[in-house]
Amino acid sequence: MQAWGLVVLLVSKALGHTSEINLTEEDKASGFLHSQRALAEVTEMIRTSHLIHKGLMNLQKDYIEEISGDMVFGNKIALLSGDYLLSNSCVELANLQNQELxxxxxxxxxxxSESEFIGLRDSQNNPLPSPPKKEKDEYSFQFSDDPLEPVRIEDALGNAQAEWTLRNILEAGSLLGKSCQGTLKLAGHSSDLQEQAYRFGRHIALAWQACLERQPFISGSAGPFSLVSAPVLFTLEYNHGLYAEIEKGYHNINDVDFDEIRRIVLEGPGLELTKKLQSEHSDMSFEFLRKLPDTEARNAILNILAAME
Known part of the structure; x- marks a missing residue:
């Protein structure tokens, strides 16, 4: 699990707060505000609740031959645990008494929530990539810099980079970006700096995701992996025949031959393009960090980015 809360706190500490903030709000020992710590906790609770809810299984008899009591109980625990964390995050957020936040x-x-309704899904709600467009087009899908504006998905599906970016901004980048923006809002920083922090959070989340998605394709790897990962999507764009293997997962993703897909990905340009994609987002994260004072918090974020390389 990505430590979103840690990144939020490091950004908070690296930039400090303006003189307009009451000094009683600051935790002298840690170097950031009590409200910023609370926001970091909210971020982690939202992120964790989403991951727990994603672990729910479809227990329809059409898909599972024998439904055990343990499976039903596990679903109930996952649902209640995720709801508990999400409800607590709402309470903590309300206690900050900041309507804009x-x-x-x-x-x-x-x-x-929207990230769970993009494109095709198998019977267990695992995401499947959209059919690749017949002709490779340039990546022209753009996200608004207005964090409150809903994302339009129509133009992204079928384009490898656009679809991957769409899925991962909604599922990860949006939360981290808005948390980084929110923590500077609490510290009284300007709207311009808040927007820069929002873009930074998005880019570091995408760089992190691209790094993670390269791992299943290192030498000696085995087992399943995400079929909407960047290496697979980029390979699909250059090898449309790969989609025939992915289509086997419409009923159940376990019907897919992951070893065969891994072999095809390793032979294609997908991994190299994923590495390039990661570097692009890392570079855009560095642009924001270069503007920050040289502090331990800033250096810690730089170390996180360096560890991805």
């Missing part, structure tokens, strides 16, 4: 973080939860 509540609206901002609510839009992040909206994006997490």
């Amino acid at each position: 509540v609206e901002l973080m609510s839009s992040a939860v909206r994006d997490l």
